[in-house]
Amino acid sequence: MFLAIREWFFRKRDRTPGRKRRIAKLFLFEFVIVVLGVLTAQLLSEAVVDSRQRQDARAALALAKGEASVLLALAEISEETAPCLRERSEALLGIAMSGGTVPPEALEAPLLPSVQITPWSDRLVGAVRDNFGGSTVGRHAILVSNAESITNANTAITQAWAEYELLAQEFGGVSEREQEELRQAAIDLRRSLRSRQLTIDSLRRNIEGWEVEPAEEYRQNYYDLADECGFAKD
Structure with missing residues (x-):
């Protein structure tokens, strides 16, 4: 997601065909990675809590x-x-x-x-x-x-x-x-x-x-x- 933002701000004058689509895909990919990371961390935290509660x-x-x-x-x-x-x-x-x-x-x-x-x-x-x-x-x-x-x-x-x-x-x-x-x-x-x-x-x-x-x-x-x-x- 951060790479996509840099692409957008620092290469505005880039008129390469398909640039916007490339940036959109990059943004979506990075967004999914961040969300999955947050969800994984949350699930791990809940698993630790559940294990402690069971113990x-x-x-x-x-x-x-x-x-x-x-x-x-x-x-x-x-x-x-x-x-x-x-x-x-x-x-x-x-x-x-x-x-x-x-x-x-x-x-x-x-x-x-x-x-x-x-x-x-x-x-x-x-x-x-x-x-x-x-x-x-x-x-x-x-x-x-x-x-x-x-x-x-x-x-x-x-x-x-x-x-x-x-x-x-x-x-x-x-x-x-x-x-x-x-x-x-x-x-x-x-x-x-x-x-x-x-x-x-x-x-x-x-x-x-x-x-x-x-x-x-x-x-x-x-x-x-x-x-x-x-x-x-x-």
């Missing part, structure tokens, strides 16, 4: 599945320790209702860890949706919510359990008002256990298609520290 989407999904595996392990632990935790709560409530006390070691709180699911930015959400579909984005959103709900339930269980400190021997027994407080704490604990189980059921339904197994290493690490009831080993 980011795969990495985000792989991380989510890994975190889901750990969350599933925590869910299993929660189910395994819940019956014993409930029994201990009812036993402590019975002691409270009879006016008894217990040694401090019987009041230690259970070990209730939490698992955080890494949230996705808007850019990652778009990349995952483009590469794996909207259902994957939806599963991840529910996964984040499941993890938060389990954490909230465990926090509520810990708070309810803390009320049993009133039964420590150093306090010499509980009053009738404190007995009612402990009765309500036991009720709150049972409700939190039920709420957590509902969340665990939702978690399993949500990631069923991901073919994720519970992280065995996480389970092993937990039971290295805790007994079958979820309390720290001696």
